[in-house]
Structures are given as structure tokens and as C-alpha cells.
Amino acid sequence: MLAATIRRTPLLGKMFEVDESTGLSDINTWPAMMIMTSFVWLVVAILLGVGMPVIQMAEMGSDLFYTAITLHGAALAFPFLFQFMMGISLHRSGGCMGKPASGKLTALIYICMNGGAVLLTLAVLGGLKITYTVMYPLPLVGAQMGAWSMNMVVLGFTGIALVLTSMIFLYPFQIIRMSFFGEQREELLLSARSLKDPGMLGMVMSIMILLVTGTPLMIVAGALLLALYGIVPLEAVTWASEPVVFQYVFYIFAHNLMEAMAIMVISAVYATLPLYLADGTRKLYSDKLANLALWILLVTSVTSFFHHFYTTNPGLPTALSYHGNIMSWGTGIGAAFSIFTILATIWKHGIKPEPGLMAILAGFVVYILDGVNAMVAANVAVSYQIHGTLWVGGHAMSVLIAMTLMWMGVLYHHYPVITGKKLDKVLGNRFVTLYTIGAVGLLYSFAAGGAMGMPRRFADWDAGGWMSVGVAILVFGLFLIAGFFTYMQSFFKSRAIS
Amino acid sequence: MLLFQLPFLLVFPFIVYRKCFVDPTPSNTGRGKLTRIETVWIFSAVALFVIANVYSISYMPMSKTAATEASGVAIQDVDVTARSWSYEISDREFEVGKPVRFSVKSVDTMHGFTVYHPNGKILFNMMLIPGLEKASSLVYTFTEPGKYKVRCLEYCGIAHHGMQDELTVVKATDKSS
Numbered sequence: 001m002l003a004a005t006i007r008r009t010p011l012l013g014k015m016f017e018v019d020e021s022t023g024l025s026d027i028n029t030w031p032a033m034m035i036m037t038s039f040v041w042l043v044v045a046i047l048l049g050v051g052m053p054v055i056q057m058a059e060m061g062s063d064l065f066y067t068a069i070t071l072h073g074a075a076l077a078f079p080f081l082f083q084f085m086m087g088i089s090l091h092r093s094g095g096c097m098g099k100p101a102s103g104k105l106t107a108l109i110y111i112c113m114n115g116g117a118v119l120l121t122l123a124v125l126g127g128l129k130i131t132y133t134v135m136y137p138l139p140l141v142g143a144q145m146g147a148w149s150m151n152m153v154v155l156g157f158t159g160i161a162l163v164l165t166s167m168i169f170l171y172p173f174q175i176i177r178m179s180f181f182g183e184q185r186e187e188l189l190l191s192a193r194s195l196k197d198p199g200m201l202g203m204v205m206s207i208m209i210l211l212v213t214g215t216p217l218m219i220v221a222g223a224l225l226l227a228l229y230g231i232v233p234l235e236a237v238t239w240a241s242e243p244v245v246f247q248y249v250f251y252i253f254a255h256n257l258m259e260a261m262a263i264m265v266i267s268a269v270y271a272t273l274p275l276y277l278a279d280g281t282r283k284l285y286s287d288k289l290a291n292l293a294l295w296i297l298l299v300t301s302v303t304s305f306f307h308h309f310y311t312t313n314p315g316l317p318t319a320l321s322y323h324g325n326i327m328s329w330g331t332g333i334g335a336a337f338s339i340f341t342i343l344a345t346i347w348k349h350g351i352k353p354e355p356g357l358m359a360i361l362a363g364f365v366v367y368i369l370d371g372v373n374a375m376v377a378a379n380v381a382v383s384y385q386i387h388g389t390l391w392v393g394g395h396a397m398s399v400l401i402a403m404t405l406m407w408m409g410v411l412y413h414h415y416p417v418i419t420g421k422k423l424d425k426v427l428g429n430r431f432v433t434l435y436t437i438g439a440v441g442l443l444y445s446f447a448a449g450g451a452m453g454m455p456r457r458f459a460d461w462d463a464g465g466w467m468s469v470g471v472a473i474l475v476f477g478l479f480l481i482a483g484f485f486t487y488m489q490s491f492f493k494s495r496a497i498s
Numbered sequence: 499m500l501l502f503q504l505p506f507l508l509v510f511p512f513i514v515y516r517k518c519f520v521d522p523t524p525s526n527t528g529r530g531k532l533t534r535i536e537t538v539w540i541f542s543a544v545a546l547f548v549i550a551n552v553y554s555i556s557y558m559p560m561s562k563t564a565a566t567e568a569s570g571v572a573i574q575d576v577d578v579t580a581r582s583w584s585y586e587i588s589d590r591e592f593e594v595g596k597p598v599r600f601s602v603k604s605v606d607t608m609h610g611f612t613v614y615h616p617n618g619k620i621l622f623n624m625m626l627i628p629g630l631e632k633a634s635s636l637v638y639t640f641t642e643p644g645k646y647k648v649r650c651l652e653y654c655g656i657a658h659h660g661m662q663d664e665l666t667v668v669k670a671t672d673k674s675s
Contacts, residue, residue, distance in 0.1 A: 066656060131653050137628065138655060141607040145582065147656050243608070243628050278522035289536070311625040314632050318560040325554070329547050336543035339506070343513050344532055350522035351514070361514055365507075372502045379550075381557035384636075385620045388610050388651025447499070453620045455612075457653040460660075464618055 002029050012036045015491035019420030027094030027188050028418045030106045034087030035411065037114060039488070041079040046481055048072035053474040057467070062459035066129040069457055071121060073132030078163050079117035081400055084407055085261060086113075086171055089203060090178075091414055092268070096200060098189030099178040109170045116162025123156030131457055133254065134160070136246040154228045161225050167257070168214030172207035179204055190417065193271070198290040202267020205298050209260040213302070217253040220246055244315075251308045258399055259301035259331075262367070263294055265406045266338055269360055272413055273342065276357040278350030285344035293337035300330030307378040311387050321380050328378030335371050355428025355490075356412025362436040363405030366443065370398035373447055386450050390469070393456030394446020401439045401480070408435075408487060415494070422497050427490035435483030441476030445469055559622060563637040566597045573637060578602040580609040580626055582654055583661035590663075593670045594643055601633040602626055610651035613665065616644040623651055640667040 003025065007017045016036040018028045048068045055065045086109065094101035127148035130139050139157070143150045179195070193200045223240035226232045234241065270290050274282045284290050306324025309316040342364065351357060374395045376382055386392065408431075416422050449469035454461070461470045517525075555561060566573065576598055579586040592598050602611045604626035611634070612623035624634040640646070650661035 062659060063656060066653075066658075129656060133653075135608050135653055138607045138653075141582065142655050145655070244630055247608075247627055278517070279524045281524075285532070286536075309625070311623055312627055312630065312634050313560055313636070315627060315630045315634060318558070321560065322555070322558070326551050329551055333543050333547055336539065339510070340536060340539050343510065344536070346517045347513055347525050347527065348532070349524055350517045352522070353518045361510075365510055368506055368510075369503050372499055372506075375502075376499050379554050381554055381559065384559050384622045387625065388612060388623055389620065453614055453618050455649060455651045455659075458651075458659050463659065464614075 002033055006032055006036060009036065011492075012039060015419075015488065015494070017419060019418065022417075022420065023187055024095075024190075024417065026100035026102045026185075027091055027190075030102050030110065031087040031091035031094075032418050034083050034090070034110060037110070038080050038084035038087060041075045041083070041117065042484070045072050045075040045080055046484065048075065050474065050477055050481065053461075053470045053477070056459070056461045056470055057474075063129070065459040066131075066457075067124060070124045070129050070131050074120055074124070075117070076397075076400055077132055078167070079113055081404055081407075082167055082261070083113050084404070084411075085264060088268070088407055088410055088414060089264060090174065091418065092199075092271070092410075093175055093178045093203065094188055095190035095417070096193040097178050098184035098186060098192070099182050100185070100188065101174075101178065105170060105174050105177070109166050109174060112162045112166035112170060116159040116164075116166065119159030119162065120156050121159075123152045123159060126152040126155065128152040128156045130156070134246075134250065136250065137241075137243045150228075157221070157225055157228055161221055164214065164218060164221060168210055168218055168253070172211040175203065175207045196287070196291075197271070198284065198287055198294060199267050199271025201291055202263045202270065202294050205294060206260040206264035206267075209256050209263070209298070209302070213256040213260075214253045216249040220249045247309075251305050255305035255308060256301060258396075259297065259304075261403055262399065263297055263301075265363075265367075265403045265410075266297070267294060268410045269342070269364060269406060272360060272410055273345060273351075273357065275413065276352045276354055277345070278352055281349055283345075283349075285341050285348055289337055290341045293334045293341060296334035296337065297331055300327045300334060302327075304328040304331060304378065307383060310380050310383045325378060325380050329375055332371065332375050335368060339368060354412070355423070355425055355432055356409045358429065358432045359409030359412060359435070360406050361409075362432055362439075363402050363407075363409060366398060366405060366436070366439045367402035369440065370395055370402055370443055373398070373443070388455060389450035390446045390454045390456050391450020394443060394450060397446065398439065398443040401442065405432075405435055405439060415491070416497060419494065420497055421494035423490050423494050427486055427493065431483050431486040431490060433483075434479050434486055438476045438478070438480030438483055441479060442473060445472040445476055448472075559636055559638075563599075563635075566637045566639070571597055573597045573599045575599050575601065577633075578611055580604045580611060580650070580661075581606050582609075583650070583657045585611070585648060585661075585663045587648075587663060587665075591666045591668060592640055594640055594667060595670060597637050597639045599635060599637045600624070601635045603630070603633040604628045607654050608652045609654050609661070610649070612649050612651045613638070614647040614649065616642075616646065621646070625652055643667050643669050 003018045007013050016032045018032050049072050051068045090101035139153045142148050143153050195201055220240040223237040227234045227237045274284055304324055304327035306320050307328050310321045377386055454466040454469055461467050577588040602624050609626045610623055613621045615621050626634055644667055646665040648663040
């Protein structure tokens, strides 16, 4: 039934129709559904992304701008990228462990993610303009000031809670179930891997991060939601409704969410790169160095979230600021090890010029360039000059764009297994070129805007003479869009392998 | 930033291009040589990490604040209260060369207090979380006279972009006159 739903979906159905003849439906169908749905959200995010500079240039009003920025961020980060990642990782996990990626839990993951995102979208369209970082207690303050209704706050928070449930509990439970429990089915086993393999280790690390760092946020958000529903009085949850409590549990999770997604995609790179080595050895330069890089990223990333709070000093004590500084730079050591592992592997064995691998490597380049920007911003002294500017917004966006490019490359590898179709190389190479130009151009445009003092989430780009940055954002955004539509075109023109 | 990015941008694509299109055959670089490069690379990364983190201590605004307070120089205290979408500032005029301690609080939602140099560059910014017991605080010494724009850099609702103010910095003799 699910396969039929995909097949009947206009336009996208042709691209993601599952090949049911292989007997791999249990690892293909739900991932295909998630990937297909994630692209619908990406189209929404893209239109809103282009919309923002256009709204500014055409002076269409700040209300519209803040609506666009809230929906754009929310759609890009969660129902698009996270869902895209879930789809591919469930397929990968199924194929590597020989376990089905289907069942009620997977269906629930899908329903919570997309149902929640739809509710949040409705709330934003109903007036709730809080950006994807919520900015608590803004939702409540805005309602008190009459900027939006409390009903929209309840609707929006319900949507956010469903999305978070999907990300923090349901998806990690499913990966844990597939990794550690249940019978292996030989017919589903495509490429057996153990947890010693960097490709699997990173996946398990990531879901553990989500589970551990997300649980406190779920407890606080759950308490707030109970108060919003009127089930418990607001006075009974003052421990959760304090802005400082919410801000800390939010950033402990939100920061580590990005790190978890980064660890997940780097592990996917480690798993995919060896498959495209020119000499066919299918081995990384060093599994140990690759695993060490993942462990360093894991350990340093957990407490580097303090960099979100440097400028509240002495609210954040100086010692913790400096700790955040050191840990943030520590992630750079993990990244340095990853760079060496990837380059040494390529140097030693050579690689095949396949579009999927090129997308992965181009995404890795953007990821490292953005990582440098992030480390600079995580320096305490620099943070006092660029926190809250477009530099920081650009970092968040660029890491999402880089991970998207890497996952798009990984999907190139898995697409023939899921659909039984092969992709066009010319279109693939064109997609990588256009997308990379857009991604790098946007990264430097945002960084330049930040260095010029241009605020993020700010509806008046003309106020400080920053419109030239807005023009650059629009131009490189269009490159990104051209790249994405070329990517979709390559799926549309894919041909049966037989 | 570019110090890190440019070498990476030169080396990474070069190696990918070379081993993808020019000579994709297995390299005859020996294991020993690669291990030596690996060792140098790891030590370089760690050394850079240590140098950058130690060197940056003296540039931390907290270090500068502590040094100014320890020097015994008179500090002008300024209290700022942020609320949607304006600031209450106890004093808006300062003298060049005289340290000012900004203590800033928010009374409703998240706000920012960011001071811009007249040339448009940010001098410093502070994030304000309502309910924090201690106000966000920083000592800053203005070095040039002029009109300094203040903006909120934490999104605080539908009129966020309108939340701004202005400080005036004068030469020491001007204020007394």
C-alpha cells in the first residue's frame, strides 16, 4: 500500500517508485517515503529561502519576512534534512544489519515528524513568528502582547513536541532496535557491517547523542505543554518555564543535534568512500584513525554548546566560557583527523569520478570551510563581536547545506538499490557543480555580512547598508536552487538498470 | 579564518582532482612516509589548537574587564534595561578613554545589546536572558568620539528590527563643558 502511495504521488512518485521485484521492500519502502516527503519540505524551504531577500528588496513588510524566516528554518532543519537523513540511514542500517526498516515504529516516526511539522506550519501561518530556535519565552510574551494568539502557541508547541518526539525518542529507538535486537534476515543483508566499522559506529553514536541530550528538553517541553493544555497549572511547572532553564536544555540539544547529524554524515562518508576507490580495495586508510576522529568529535561536541552563552557573562561564568572555547576548538582536531583519513585514502587508492562521490567530497569541503567559520565564532573574544550576526546564521545554514550535499551524494549510491534505476552522470556532475558554487558563495556571503555587523533574523537589511549582501545571498541561493532542480531532474530521467 | 581555509581549499581539491582524473592508480607512497605525514599532521593540529586557545585568553572581554577593574581606574557604571522594543539607559553620554561598565538586563523576553562603532563595525554585544540573577556585564573603554548605534541582535518579535538606541561619546573636555 505504501509503495502504491509513492507510485501514485504526482511527479515525485516517478522518481522514488520502489523496485518491489528485489524482495527488499522492508528496507526500501519507508526510506523512499521519507526521502520523497523530505523533498516536498525542501521545496517549501527553498521557496521561502528565496522569498526572504525578495521580500526585503521589494519592501513587502517585516511580518512576511519573519513568517518566512520561521518557516524556512523549521522546514529546512527538521522535516527536510532530518527526515532525509532518517530515510537514508534507516535504509543503510537495514542493509548493513539485515533487519527490516519497516513496521509500526517507523510509521510513527513518519507521522510524528510530518504531522508535527504541518501543525507548526499552520501555527506560523496563524501568526506565530518565533524562528526555528523558538526564542523562549518569546512565544508566551508575544501572546501576552497580542502579537499572536495563545491558541497558535499551543498549536505550534504541539507540533514542535511531535517533531522532537520523532527525533529524540522514536528514531533512536528504531536504530537501536535494528542495531542490537531482532533476527537478522539474510535476504535483507546487502553489505554486512559491525559496530567496529566507522560507518556504523558513527550512526550509533549519533542516535545516542540525540537520546541523551534530547531527553532533558523533552521533559521541560512536556511540562510546558501540559501547562499550555491546562492539565497542570503554570505555577506547578515554574522549574521548567524559567527562560534560562529552557534556553540551556534547548541548546544542549540543538547544538548536539547538529553535531550528531555531522557525526552521522561523516560516518556515512567513511562507509561510502571505500566503495568508489579506483583500485577496488574498499578500505579506508585507517579505520582506527577514522574511529578516533568520531570519538573526538563526540567527546568535544557535548559541552562545546557553552559557546551559545558566552555573551551572557557573568550569567555564564568565565571558566565555562573558556571551557566552551576549548571544546569547540577540540572538534577541529576531530575534523583534522577526518581530513587526513579521507585524503590519505584517496591518495593511496585513487577514486572513481562518480557524481555521488563528488557530491560527498564537495559537501565535505563545504562542511570543513563552515567548520572553520564556526571555530572562529566559538572563540570568546570573536564571539563578542559576531554573535547574533549573519555570520552565526550563515554557520547554521551552511552546515545544513553541507550535510544535505553529502547526503544527496550518499543517496546517489543507494538510489539504484531502492528504485532499480540508474542515474544520469552528466546531470549528476552538473548538480554537484551548481550546488557547490551556491553553497560556497552563500557561506562567504553570510560570513561577510556578519563581519560587516549585519544582524541575523532582521527585517531591515537596508538599515546598515547591507543590501549588497542580500543581493549576493539571492544570487548564490539561485545557484543552489539550480543545483537542486538538476538533482531532481536526474531522478526524473533515471532509467531502469535492466 | 582564511589562514585555515585557503591551504585546505588548495590541497583538498588538488589531491581529489589528481587522484580522480590525472592518475587514479594506487599511489606508491610507502606506508612509512604516510605514517610520518600523519604524525606531523596530528601534531600540527594539536599545536595549533593549543596556541590558538592560549593566545586568545588575553583577548577575552572578561580578561580585559578584570584587568580594568584591578587597575583601580574609576569606572562609570551604566544600567540598561531592555524590553520589547526599547532600552532604558541610565546614561547615554560617555568620555573617550574612560572605562564604562555596562550592566544590562531584560525584563520580558530574550534581547541583545550590541554597540556599533560609527563606521558600522560591532564593538561588543551581549545576550540578555530574562530572569538571570546577574545582569550581563562588561567594561568597555571608548577610544573615539562619535554617535554609537545600539541594536538588538536577538530576535524578539515582530518589531525586533526597530529596537535600537544611540550612545554619544565625547572628548573628555567636551563633557565637562
